[in-house]
Amino acid sequence: WSPDGKNILFTSDVYPECDGAPEAEADCNAKKLDEHEKSKVKALIFDHLLYRHWNAYKEGKRTHIFLASACVGTAALGCPAGAARDLTPGDYDAPVFSLGGQDDYAFSPDGQEICYASNHDKNPAASTNNDLWIVPVNVGAGASPAQVLAQPKNITADNPASDSSPLYSPDGRYIGYRAQQRPGYESDRFRLMLYDRKTGQKKNLTETVGKQSPRSLALTADLWVGTFVWTPDSESILFVAEESGETAIWKVGAKEHELPPAGSVALPVASGPKELGMPPVTGGFIKGVGKDALFPITPAQGGYDDDLAVTPDGKQVLFTRMSIYAPIEIYSRVVAEEKWPPVAHQITHMNHEVLSRVAMSELNFFLFKGANNDRVQGFLIKPPNFDATKKYPVKFLIHGGPQGAWGDDWSYRWNPELFAANGYVVIMINFHGSTGYGQKFIDAINGDWGGAPFEDLMKGLDYAEQTYPFIDKTRECALGASYGGYMANWILGHTDRFKCIVSHDGMFNAESAWGTTEELWFNDWEFKGTPYDNRESYVTWSPHQYAKNFKTPTLVIHGQRDYRLDVSEGFQLFTTLQMEGIPSKMLYFPDEGHWVLKPQNSQLWYKTVNDWVDHWLGK
Secondary structure (H helix, E strand, O other): OOOOOOEEEEEEEEOHHHOOOHHHHHHHHHHHHHHHHHOOOOOOOOOOOOOEEOOEEOOOOEEEEEEEEOOOOOHHHOOOOOOOEEOOOOOOOOOOOOOOOOOOEEEOOOOOEEEEEEOOOOOHHHOOOOEEEEEEOOOOOOOOHHHHHOOOEEOOOOOOOOEEEEEEOOOOOEEEEEEOOOOOOOOOOOEEEEEEOOOOOEEEOOOOOOOOOOOOOOOOOOOOEEEEEEOOOOOEEEEEEEEOOEEEEEEEEOOHHHOOOOOEEEEOOOOOOEOOOOOOEEOOEEOOOOOOOOEEEOOOOOOEEEEEEEOOOOOEEEEEEEEOOEEEEEEEEEOOOOOOOOOOEEOOOOOHHHHOOOOOOOEEEEEEEOHHHOEEEEEEEOOOOOOOOOOEEEEEEEOOOOOOOOOOOOOOOOOHHHHHHOOOEEEEEEOOOOOOOOHHHHHOOOOOOOOHHHHHHHHHHHHHHHHOOOEEEEEEEEEEEOHHHHHHHHHHOOOOOOOEEEEEOOOOOHHHHHHHOOOHHHHHHHOOOOOOOOHHHHHHOOHHHHHHHOOOOEEEEEEOOOOOOOHHHHHHHHHHHHHOOOOEEEEEEOOOOOOOOOHHHHHHHHHHHHHHHHHHHOO
16 A cells, blocks of 8 residues: 555566556456466467476566556546556566565655566576665656656666575665575575665664574674565664564664664564573574473564564564464563563464464473584474383474475464474474575575485484484485475485485476476586586486485375476486385476475375374374
8 A cells, every 4th residue: 555545556467568558457357367267378489597386387477566556447437547557568577576675666755666676687587686676656647658668767786696585664764675695596695785775875783683693593793684664753674583483573773873773673472581400592583502402482482483573652563473383373571671671462362262272382402412513403392192211203394495494384284283293203404505594504505405404314313322322313205395306306315224215396407397297497507507517516406317326115196287306306216216116296286386285185195194104103
């Protein structure tokens, strides 16, 4: 909505060749859609990359931003006539698909301008150079497409990396936004930037934020800025940042005299230091390390906070929170700067009745020395009705990304509580490359996909086996999706310690994966070039090169509509397993992409996975 409530911005996928006057553009798009639906020919012709993305083909369309009047009535009543106007015509996506964060377009406070993200590079499939553009809203009313196209101004042309998530300050002076610094690297951390609309100057608000954080295991000074919101007085910005398996809310001053570190204050949501029979804890995370200890993260602590909104008086922040114990609910807390701010208050209880009938197991974390002698974090969940005198089989979960992380968050896909529910200990390791431990830790996986991460996983499991006597190390299964699927395939060729493997949508052949993916910048960065420029890297880290070592029974899962890692990767793996005589099964979803999203398909997924693990671990 525009601030005055008179207009609405929305996005729509349209044919760029239909650019024209609003009514003519709408008619042209409707005609082309109708022709496509009625035609018996469903062939597509491509002349540029990113012809498909994530789980859908673009079909020659571009995403554009439209402005529609919210006025109901006739022109005589003061309501403007005509169809919604395209504010971003041309053969570009505006906004682009998001690399994470909030919306990539916003109204100015007076409703007279919008700012949006768009990538105008020649080959956006190999580029993360998303720039921020501003355009007056009144341009387009009676103007030709050429006049509209001449209006946008690129305010971040000096940055060849990604700029995103524009948000105007309430007083209209600034545009806050997130920016990366390294071109082509989607996992470079996002900084919080400020653009002065009056002077055109920019400044980084978060380069040193984090040095005083009591929550971070790594005491990192390079937090990754997530969603953010302005305070009503335009003096400060609140943002969320991931740290060690959960997120915290931070506050930073936007004025010159309030720049960090002096003006940045961590706003952890826990009520303060907790004495839980262990070193002092904030939000479930330690400031000192004990030996052979498990540290519980309770429902009153931890969690993932997001979707911030500040009340008009600026005194409270509303936000969503999820944890491993519960899906998203709405919370509030005061915007205070005390050392130990008040605890957050839950406002909604949408899932209380259902969750009251479910036995949730405690999420614990442990620390160990991984690759490069670095401290690495792992998580452990015990099964319901846990008996410390018994031995339990293990489901060893491997996260995707690879720049992702396990933590105190909720998902109905790969839910650790569900995996533990039928009598298993669940172990998860945030290996080198995981987010929430600083940029150096994230970058460690670049060009080393099967190196340090594999070492971390094996050392983490070794530590758990040696430390917790309730683990039955003779009955363990490794399960992973996306990069986790890649690592499951890598494990197949490098260790026989597991009784079974589950590989979901994983890379099997690094060279063929390059040629079938849509986001080429990802593979080019991670493997330090293309297969024809740096084939050695692709060969070194490709699981298919080690197929002669495969022995472990493996369940392969893949979706036909997965365009990040094409279904051919799953078929190649399954074919190899069958040809080598290794017990194997494939679960194929013709109607799913990289994630299994349909409820009935999800039920089948869980049943097939659990049945496979139960069979090979003797349950």
